[in-house]
Amino acid sequence: MSIPLPDSRPTGLEPVFALATGNGRAAIAIMRVSGEGSGDILRKLSGKLPPPRRAALLGLWRDAASGEDHLDDALVLWFPSPNSYTGEDSFELHLHAGPAVISAVADALVEAGARPAEPGEFTRRAFMHGRIDLTEAEGIADLIASETEAQRRQALSQVDGALSTLYRGWADRLRIILAQQEALIDFPDEDLPPEVEEGLLAEIAALNDEITTHLSDGNRGERIRRGLVFAIAGPPNAGKSSLLNWLVGRDAAIVSSVAGTTRDAIEIAIVLAGTKITIVDTAGLRETTDPVEAEGVRRAMFHVEHSDGVIQMFEAGDAPDFLLPDAIAVCNKIDLHPAPAVIRDTPVSGISIRTGEGLSHFQATLETKVRALTAGSGGPPLTRARHRAAAEEARTSLEAALRLDWPEMRGEELRLAMRALGRLTGEVGVEDILDTVFGQFCIGK
Numbered sequence: 001m002s003i004p005l006p007d008s009r010p011t012g013l014e015p016v017f018a019l020a021t022g023n024g025r026a027a028i029a030i031m032r033v034s035g036e037g038s039g040d041i042l043r044k045l046s047g048k049l050p051p052p053r054r055a056a057l058l059g060l061w062r063d064a065a066s067g068e069d070h071l072d073d074a075l076v077l078w079f080p081s082p083n084s085y086t087g088e089d090s091f092e093l094h095l096h097a098g099p100a101v102i103s104a105v106a107d108a109l110v111e112a113g114a115r116p117a118e119p120g121e122f123t124r125r126a127f128m129h130g131r132i133d134l135t136e137a138e139g140i141a142d143l144i145a146s147e148t149e150a151q152r153r154q155a156l157s158q159v160d161g162a163l164s165t166l167y168r169g170w171a172d173r174l175r176i177i178l179a180q181q182e183a184l185i186d187f188p189d190e191d192l193p194p195e196v197e198e199g200l201l202a203e204i205a206a207l208n209d210e211i212t213t214h215l216s217d218g219n220r221g222e223r224i225r226r227g228l229v230f231a232i233a234g235p236p237n238a239g240k241s242s243l244l245n246w247l248v249g250r251d252a253a254i255v256s257s258v259a260g261t262t263r264d265a266i267e268i269a270i271v272l273a274g275t276k277i278t279i280v281d282t283a284g285l286r287e288t289t290d291p292v293e294a295e296g297v298r299r300a301m302f303h304v305e306h307s308d309g310v311i312q313m314f315e316a317g318d319a320p321d322f323l324l325p326d327a328i329a330v331c332n333k334i335d336l337h338p339a340p341a342v343i344r345d346t347p348v349s350g351i352s353i354r355t356g357e358g359l360s361h362f363q364a365t366l367e368t369k370v371r372a373l374t375a376g377s378g379g380p381p382l383t384r385a386r387h388r389a390a391a392e393e394a395r396t397s398l399e400a401a402l403r404l405d406w407p408e409m410r411g412e413e414l415r416l417a418m419r420a421l422g423r424l425t426g427e428v429g430v431e432d433i434l435d436t437v438f439g440q441f442c443i444g445k
């Protein structure tokens with residue numbers, strides 16, 4: 001016989017509300033309310049509670065009992081705890097999206113005892129009530145912010161628990177390692193065969209290797225999340241601004257025959273190979289006495305150093321002496337002169353922005369580069385500096401544990417590694433970072 005679950009269970013947090021849909025003209029606006037006492041609020045506005053998780057068309061009043069102030073007729077969804085996004089009693093009102101309707105309903109909710117939600121508060125509550133862990137909450141924020149296929153896929157897999165499963169798997173293994181280490185501490189080594197300690201060290205080394213592999217992913221998850229940056233660099237008049245304009249499909253930067261036209265770096269985002277790419281057009285690199293142009297050159301060098309990739313551009317008939325490491329070499333104006341096929345073993349893309357020759361080949365080269373920078377094998381990639389820091393901390397402690405012979409000290413390092421893994425999923429010691437994580441959300445999520 002199974003014991004029926006209670007209809008709803010109190011979670012102790014005051015009711016909050018927010019618009020879950022965006023501003024601007026729309027047919028429907030969804031107002032979400034969550035927290036203890038949400039049922040009473042819904043009863044006050046609509047006079048009743050609809051059956052759980054079943055859409056019901058109900059009239060809403062400032063006070064349904066007195067029939068005072070009819071606010072709207074809305075589709076209402078009632079989600080009793082724990083089967084809701086937050087894990088709390090909550091409900092949704094699908095309102096007619098007029099600003100006057102929304103503000104009247106918001107006023108009525110305040111009058112009924114709810115307060116406006118903070119950014120990310122619904123998801124924070126979902127985390128607090130154990131509905132999701134911290135990596136899943138971050139995945140939700142990323143999914144809401146996703147603009148490209150690659151971002152969407154990565155965020156969704158994180159929401160579905162890919163990172164969470166990986167990190168929990170490590171924590172489970174470390175828990176067993178720790179228990180074995182405790183046994184070694186409790187029973188002097190003469191009582192235990194040496195294989196026990198050897199096996200334990202092998203386990204620590206294996207876990208350490210996996211975390212190291214996870215960390216040496218070339219930052220692909222972080223890159224997909226924030227997008228890649230490619231700088232176009234080269235001498236004045238190579239056609240850098242012309243190439244930017246071609247890539248973004250509009251006249252974004254000034255093109256002229258005057259060498260030194262571009263001074264400020266011009267950054268424009270496009271989507272290439274399903275990935276967000278910010279293209280940065282920079283000032284032509286040359287010695288100059290003009291202080292404004294010199295500042296432009298300094299900024300160009302900064303972008304070359306801090307981008308994920310460089311498109312090194314030059315004119316046909318004016319090949320450079322050296323190529324930047326890993327740069328895509330592009331020779332422009334092949335309508336005027338032939339391009340070299342390679343420079344120092346690096347293949348060169350010959351193009352003419354004027355005639356269009358070679359441009360589709362160049363674009364394919366760029367897409368290949370983008371894929372190479374974001375492709376990876378094996379498990380899900382970490383997607384935030386926070387993940388990297390905690391995984392690095394775990395690795396540092398595991399490496400220390402491998403070096404230490406004294407069981408108590410090894411045990412201490414293993415416990416530190418355990419803490420670092422717990423922080424990844426938000427199980428331990430994360431109070432100080434919650435504001436940062438959830439503060440990045442929009443209001444209403």
Ligand SMILES: Nc1nc2c(ncn2[C@@H]2O[C@H](COP(=O)(O)OP(=O)(O)OP(=O)(O)O)[C@@H](O)[C@H]2O)c(=O)[nH]1
Pocket residue numbers: 235236237238239240241242243254255256257258259260261262263282283284285332333334335336351352353354355
């Ligand atoms: N013949 C020919 N001229 C081109 C081609 N592409 C660009 N140009 C011309 O080359 C000149 C310089 O182009 P820009 O795009 O301003 O060059 P840039 O590298 O941005 O120059 P700076 O900003 O001064 O460093 C302009 O007059 C363009 O019209 C091409 O494929 N063939």
Ligand SMILES: [K+]
Pocket residue numbers: 236237255256257258259260261262
């Ligand atoms: K120019």
Ligand SMILES: [Mg+2]
Pocket residue numbers: 240241242253254255261262281282283284
């Ligand atoms: Mg330019």
